Structure formats: structure tokens, C-alpha cells
Amino acid sequence: MHTFPATTRGLNFHEVAANAGQTAIIPSHPTANIHRWLGFALRGAIALVLLAALGGCSAIRLAYGQAPSLAYWWVDDFVDLTDAQSTALRKDIDTFFAWHRAQELPLYVERLEAWQTMATQDTTAEQSCQQFDILRVAYQRSVERSIEPFARLALSLQPDQFQHLARHHAKSSQKFADEWLDDGEEARRSRLFDKAIDRYETLYGDLSPAQRNALQARTKASGFDPVRVQAERKRRQADLLTTLKQAQAQPSQATALLRQWHNRVLNSPDPSYAAYSKALIREGCEQYAALHNTTNAQQRAHAAKTLKQYASDLIALQRTD
Numbered sequence: 001m002h003t004f005p006a007t008t009r010g011l012n013f014h015e016v017a018a019n020a021g022q023t024a025i026i027p028s029h030p031t032a033n034i035h036r037w038l039g040f041a042l043r044g045a046i047a048l049v050l051l052a053a054l055g056g057c058s059a060i061r062l063a064y065g066q067a068p069s070l071a072y073w074w075v076d077d078f079v080d081l082t083d084a085q086s087t088a089l090r091k092d093i094d095t096f097f098a099w100h101r102a103q104e105l106p107l108y109v110e111r112l113e114a115w116q117t118m119a120t121q122d123t124t125a126e127q128s129c130q131q132f133d134i135l136r137v138a139y140q141r142s143v144e145r146s147i148e149p150f151a152r153l154a155l156s157l158q159p160d161q162f163q164h165l166a167r168h169h170a171k172s173s174q175k176f177a178d179e180w181l182d183d184g185e186e187a188r189r190s191r192l193f194d195k196a197i198d199r200y201e202t203l204y205g206d207l208s209p210a211q212r213n214a215l216q217a218r219t220k221a222s223g224f225d226p227v228r229v230q231a232e233r234k235r236r237q238a239d240l241l242t243t244l245k246q247a248q249a250q251p252s253q254a255t256a257l258l259r260q261w262h263n264r265v266l267n268s269p270d271p272s273y274a275a276y277s278k279a280l281i282r283e284g285c286e287q288y289a290a291l292h293n294t295t296n297a298q299q300r301a302h303a304a305k306t307l308k309q310y311a312s313d314l315i316a317l318q319r320t321d
Helices: 013-017 039-054 057-079 083-118 125-156 159-180 185-204 209-220 226-249 251-266 271-292 297-318
Strands: none
Touching: 057 083, 057 159, 057 297, 083 125, 083 297, 125 226, 125 251, 125 271, 159 185, 159 226, 185 209, 185 297, 209 271, 226 251, 226 271
């Protein structure tokens, strides 16, 4: 199966999945932010599929069909792959998505079907966080599947590719600063509100003025701290570079070292950041439950219909050869 159709290299796939790569960094609907070494490739493709559950029907099929190509270009953007690395990576990505289509998509369909029922009922923050945890487990299964191939790639990296990765990290940090640090508090809160409105209206349709006001109040009170987030991003970046070099020094331990690095991404070794991340996830669960419980019958019917269409799209994807 040919999974690398022509695609625009400049397409910013990183932006599509960036929030998923930063666990609980941007507060949102708890099912939207589950989901950089592992992160900037297959992890991003996986996240795109999960995020599509709050995106658009046509976007799911398009995103999943493009995901292998986008995952490849994402990695290439980070390390500037050689021809030999490209060939091996393309094969590994094809293998991953063959597994993912067969094993994971049916589970996503089951989850979407459950959400259709849940969409018609009131909920709680606890129930919302349970759904977050279910998707996080699915994400971790996919990450575990991709660790070994990326360990092999890590062992083949050359000094100039490490430098390329470091430059990419610097650009990424600057872009984050441009978006979240340099415009002031008011602009940051406005951006959080706009992102939240976009997510919720995709699922429920138009929100009422009262719902918008309540959501705006919650985003204004959000504990999101971009200064703290930026520090954690840089910690992860430095940790990644160190881990990759350790893997090359200890080839037999490469897979274990990358797994340990990813565990430190999901569970920061900084206790204060780990607590902050946990609190932000809880905040997202509470935000979603509060908004959902104000929705009327028409909005809930819209959500159920949207989720049903997403499930249909994933079923169709499973049938695609």
C-alpha cells in the first residue's frame, strides 16, 4: 500500500498536533489534549487522529490518509533525514499505520459510540477526566509501538543532525514565546477563549451568549502559565538531546532510554510542574463538564450527530485498502 502521496512539505502539521505533544499545556476539552522525539512524528500522527474527534468529518479521512506523509515530513523537519534514514523510516511508518488501522481504529469507534450516548446526558468533571484517561492509555499504546523504530533511527543520527535538532528546538521555543509570552495577559486570555470557542462550537454548534460569557470567565481564571510551560518545554528538549546521545553511547539500551525519556514527558521529574499539569487537566475536565451541562437538546443532538459521523468515517477508514 502506498502511503506517501504527494503532499506540501510546508504544511504545518506540527501546529495541528502541538497541543497534544504537551500534556495538559493548553487547557481545553479533556478529550482534545491527550495527545518530541516520539512526539514529533508518529505521536503527532496519532494525536491528529484523536484531535480529529473534535475537528470535522471530512478532516478525519483526509488527516488519516495524510498522516503517514505528514509524520515523515515532521521528522525530516526536525533532523534533516539522509536517504538511508528516509527509506527505513517510511517502512516503519507504514508498518505502524497498518497496525494502527487494524488494532486501534476499532477502539476509537467504540469510544465515539459511547460518547454519542454521553452527549445526550449531563456529566461531571470526574466522568470527563475518565474519558481523558482512556484516550491517554490509547495514546501510550501507540507510543509504545513506535519506540523501537525510533530508537533505531536515533542510533543513526549524525552530529550535524543533532545541531539541526537543536536549531529546530530554538525556533519552536521562539514560536511559543511569540504566541503565548510576548503579547501580554489580555491577548493570551483572548487566544485561550478563541481556541475554546472553536472546539466547543465544532461539537455543539453555536453557543449562546450566556454560554460564551461563562466560558470566557473560565478562560480568564485559567491556571495556564506560559512561563512555566516554556521552562518545561526547554527541559524536555534538553533531556531529549541528552537521551539521544546516551542512546548512541549505549546502543543496547536505546529503546529503554527513549522509553524513559517519554515517561519523563508524561510525568515531569519537576514535582511542581507535575502538580501544575495535573491541576490543568482537572481544570479542563471541569470546564468541559460545566459547559456541557448548560447545553440544550438541540446542541446535544448536534454533538451526537457529529460524533456518529466521526465513527462512520473511522469505520470507512478501516475498510480502506
